[in-house]
Amino acid sequence: MKTVYVFGAGASAAEGAPVLRDFLKIAYRFFKEENYSTELDIVWEFLKHFHGSGTMIRHADELDRFPGLEEIFNIVDWSLLQNQAFSIRFSRARLHELKTALVKLISMTLDKSLHSYNGIHQSFVSEVIRGGEEISTFISLNYDIVLDNAIRTTGYAPEYGFYGNHSDHQDCRRGIPLYKLHGSLNWSFCPLCGEISEHNEKVAHLLFKDKFSITCLNCGSDNSQAIIIAPTLYKSYNINRLQNIWDCAGKSISLSDRLVFIGYSLAPADTSIIATIKRALNTRNKKREIVVINPNEEVCRRYKQIFGESCRVLCQKFTGEQT
Numbered sequence: 001m002k003t004v005y006v007f008g009a010g011a012s013a014a015e016g017a018p019v020l021r022d023f024l025k026i027a028y029r030f031f032k033e034e035n036y037s038t039e040l041d042i043v044w045e046f047l048k049h050f051h052g053s054g055t056m057i058r059h060a061d062e063l064d065r066f067p068g069l070e071e072i073f074n075i076v077d078w079s080l081l082q083n084q085a086f087s088i089r090f091s092r093a094r095l096h097e098l099k100t101a102l103v104k105l106i107s108m109t110l111d112k113s114l115h116s117y118n119g120i121h122q123s124f125v126s127e128v129i130r131g132g133e134e135i136s137t138f139i140s141l142n143y144d145i146v147l148d149n150a151i152r153t154t155g156y157a158p159e160y161g162f163y164g165n166h167s168d169h170q171d172c173r174r175g176i177p178l179y180k181l182h183g184s185l186n187w188s189f190c191p192l193c194g195e196i197s198e199h200n201e202k203v204a205h206l207l208f209k210d211k212f213s214i215t216c217l218n219c220g221s222d223n224s225q226a227i228i229i230a231p232t233l234y235k236s237y238n239i240n241r242l243q244n245i246w247d248c249a250g251k252s253i254s255l256s257d258r259l260v261f262i263g264y265s266l267a268p269a270d271t272s273i274i275a276t277i278k279r280a281l282n283t284r285n286k287k288r289e290i291v292v293i294n295p296n297e298e299v300c301r302r303y304k305q306i307f308g309e310s311c312r313v314l315c316q317k318f319t320g321e322q323t
């Protein structure tokens with residue numbers, strides 16, 4: 001039986017990663033209150049400016065009064081797409097700078113918050129590998145490398161799908177397909193040759209530093225960038241290697257007999273993902289089992305809206321136990 005597991009933010013949250021709606025608050029605590037980092041000043045400046053003059057932020061908890069990271073991203077992206085400035089203070093050039101700082105905030109916060117894991121992914125992955133006659137496929141919407149490391153501890157390497165097609169990856173005896181649709185903290189992208197370099201450790205938070213560079217493993221250029229596709233409505237995936245990853249993910253879903261969603265909220269803003277999954281399911285007319293593991297009742301209802309009444313919904317937290 002071919003099984004595809006789709007991992008969302010809730011899976012990483014089970015290992016201690018912050019959820020998106022808390023990102024600003026946690027980042028403020030880390031990089032303003034505990035260890036002041038000037039790199040994110042533009043984010044705090046924008047938030048104060050967002051509510052008008054005289055607005056103060058005195059404490060991390062006050063960040064609850066502002067829109068979450070996702071909505072701030074959407075507003076910035078919308079302005080940039082429309083060729084508009086936000087205000088006199090936030091011209092288009094400064095909005096670009098703000099967007100870079102927001103991506104930097106994500107990678108810095110994740111780097112600081114996930115130092116040790118409690119092993120949920122590890123026990124889950126080893127169980128999957130032990131139990132299945134066929135190699136399973138993993139799709140992840142998370143930037144962190146918890147799942148990647150869990151695969152490595154089983155003696156396999158994650159096959160990210162930068163090249164080739166899904167069938168090649170499935171037949172490969174040393175690798176387990178892990179398609180990370182929104183990028184990864186251990187990848188660097190070279191804008192000169194267009195290749196993605198894969199590293200064993202997280203590099204994304206370093207790539208934003210002024211005096212730091214990572215050499216492209218393909219062409220030797222030292223101008224690499226992070227691949228963190230921001231959580232916005234207006235996502236752009238115009239990197240060829242990333243497109244290949246999406247194609248592989250779509251193919252794996254269309255060939256699957258069983259599709260298991262773990263901690264993924266299926267938010268209406270994730271149009272690109274929902275459309276890709278539905279299209280992949282429609283490519284091959286076969287009977288599939290769809291299983292959902294999510295503790296949120298509203299999210300569980302949403303799965304029935306998108307996939308129909310036949311999907312098996314387990315309204316519970318991800319504990320690493322097999323379904």
Ligand SMILES: [Zn+2]
Pocket residue numbers: 190191192193194195216217218219220221
């Ligand atoms: Zn290069």
